[in-house]
Amino acid sequence: MMITSWNRYPLVSHTNVLDAVHRHESLPITSGPLLAFGSGRSYGDVCLNEGGVLLRTRRMDRFIAFDESTGVLVCESGVLLADILDLVVPQGWFLPVTPGTRFVTVGGAIANDVHGKNHHIQGNFGHHVRKFELLRSDGERKLCCPDKNIDWFRATIGGLGLTGLITWVELQLLPIINPFMITESKRFHSLDDFWELSAEAESQWPYTVAWIDCTATGKRQGRGILMLGQHAPAQADLPTWKERPRRFPVDPPFSLVNTLSVRAFNLLYYNKPIKKGLALTHYKPYFYPLDGMLEWNRMYGRKGFFQYQCVLPPEASQEGIRDLLNIIANSGSGSFLAVLKTFGSKISQGMLSFPRPGATLALDFPNQGKRTLRLLNELDAVVREAGGALYPAKDARMPSELFRSAYPLWEQFSTFIDPQFSSSFWRRVKE
Numbered sequence: 001m002m003i004t005s006w007n008r009y010p011l012v013s014h015t016n017v018l019d020a021v022h023r024h025e026s027l028p029i030t031s032g033p034l035l036a037f038g039s040g041r042s043y044g045d046v047c048l049n050e051g052g053v054l055l056r057t058r059r060m061d062r063f064i065a066f067d068e069s070t071g072v073l074v075c076e077s078g079v080l081l082a083d084i085l086d087l088v089v090p091q092g093w094f095l096p097v098t099p100g101t102r103f104v105t106v107g108g109a110i111a112n113d114v115h116g117k118n119h120h121i122q123g124n125f126g127h128h129v130r131k132f133e134l135l136r137s138d139g140e141r142k143l144c145c146p147d148k149n150i151d152w153f154r155a156t157i158g159g160l161g162l163t164g165l166i167t168w169v170e171l172q173l174l175p176i177i178n179p180f181m182i183t184e185s186k187r188f189h190s191l192d193d194f195w196e197l198s199a200e201a202e203s204q205w206p207y208t209v210a211w212i213d214c215t216a217t218g219k220r221q222g223r224g225i226l227m228l229g230q231h232a233p234a235q236a237d238l239p240t241w242k243e244r245p246r247r248f249p250v251d252p253p254f255s256l257v258n259t260l261s262v263r264a265f266n267l268l269y270y271n272k273p274i275k276k277g278l279a280l281t282h283y284k285p286y287f288y289p290l291d292g293m294l295e296w297n298r299m300y301g302r303k304g305f306f307q308y309q310c311v312l313p314p315e316a317s318q319e320g321i322r323d324l325l326n327i328i329a330n331s332g333s334g335s336f337l338a339v340l341k342t343f344g345s346k347i348s349q350g351m352l353s354f355p356r357p358g359a360t361l362a363l364d365f366p367n368q369g370k371r372t373l374r375l376l377n378e379l380d381a382v383v384r385e386a387g388g389a390l391y392p393a394k395d396a397r398m399p400s401e402l403f404r405s406a407y408p409l410w411e412q413f414s415t416f417i418d419p420q421f422s423s424s425f426w427r428r429v430k431e
């Protein structure tokens with residue numbers, strides 16, 4: 001069976017793929033290195049283990065306890081965020097932090113310490129984890145929380161699956177009144193406008209994120225649409241909403257994403273009609289627009305694509321984002337998805353967590369071999385110069401030296417790695 005990550009690159013083979021079925025089971029004894037595999041929604045090789053064994057966790061999907069009065073949920077680590085939402089939203093609770101897809105497991109969300117549109121208010125997923133159990137290959141089960149085994153807690157949150165298997169998790173959820181969001185979209189015409197609008201919006205809205213047209217140049221560089229949201233208060237009239245997911249219909253051998261299609265899409269999207277003022281939107285299209293098109297990753301063809309997500313520190317953000325956009329525009333490569341957001345100042349719990357104060361930019365590029373790798377190397381130079389970092393969950397090629405300088409606690413972290421565990425990502429950045 002072919003196991004790939006979401007961007008379908010790199011293609012690697014594993015010696016075996018096993019299923020973890022229950023939290024009480026012990027770890028399999030394997031001759032090669034082992035790695036947990038959640039839903040494979042990472043881009044790159046953080047969830048791959050070339051020449052080793054993958055331990056899939058999706059069958060460890062039991063809910064263990066839920067206190068409707070406090071919003072404390074306990075579940076196995078293979079439960080999807082989508083399943084949690086289906087259970088808790090009707091009871092007035094929501095995930096305190098969610099990435100842009102709900103088809104990820106709780107274990108995967110912890111191991112990458114994922115962030116969402118509300119980082120400036122709520123921080124990362126790890127900030128809302130009350131405790132979890134870590135199963136080590138020597139059979140030890142460590143209960144990890146902020147007042148017990150704190151070092152293991154900090155190593156495992158954002159620990160890229162390397163410290164052992166997270167078997168179950170206890171989370172604190174966020175109270176809501178109904179499944180709807182109050183939303184507002186604002187078009188902005190340049191990067192300067194973005195910085196101003198975003199700073200103002202973050203003081204008023206819990207959720208903010210911007211799509212930008214990365215093909216625009218000159219005075220229009222960085223133009224885009226800022227999407228704001230907050231959970232809706234109690235209201236008498238709520239619209240009915242029904243999900244109608246579609247599936248990307250073909251698996252083309254080559255990428256349908258090229259300079260022309262990207263240019264046309266960006267122009268159309270930037271100019272799309274925007275409703276003036278506030279709107280009432282169901283949480284699913286607001287948080288998960290990409291989940292509405294199942295298997296959209298196939299549009300990049302069999303060679304897959306690269307996602308490039310970086311964060312630049314506040315003092316270097318404005319100049320650095322401009323430099324990155326200049327390089328992308330000059331390269332002639334573009335991205336449908338260019339997402340810009342500023343992270344808040346909440347310090348991450350995890351030793352290897354990606355979020356840190358500054359601006360984060362995420363882009364998708366079809367894999368055109370050396371040409372794309374050259375472009376990404378040029379982007380790296382800006383990130384390096386700015387003292388920024390790349391996101392391991394979205395990486396298949398960052399140079400080892402960039403990883404080490406951006407994650408200075410990596411050596412301390414290494415002491416917590418389980419001797420039976422490893423990943424393609426880790427071996428690559430350690431070399």
Ligand SMILES: Cc1cc2nc3c(=O)[nH]c(=O)nc-3n(C[C@H](O)[C@H](O)[C@H](O)COP(=O)(O)OP(=O)(O)OC[C@H]3O[C@@H](n4cnc5c(N)ncnc54)[C@H](O)[C@@H]3O)c2cc1C
Binds near residue numbers: 078101115116160167
């Ligand atoms: C459309 C889309 C939008 C996204 N948006 C965002 C976003 O807004 N913000 C963001 O931060 N990320 C985002 N991501 C990335 C995604 O949230 C993360 O990569 C997430 O960690 C994937 O979870 P998964 O269950 O698929 O784990 P996998 O990708 O399968 O694995 C991820 C890591 O978790 C480890 N792991 C999994 N389960 C366990 C376990 N039980 N115990 C120990 N380790 C484990 C794996 O070994 C691996 O290192 C997005 C991805 C997609 C496809």
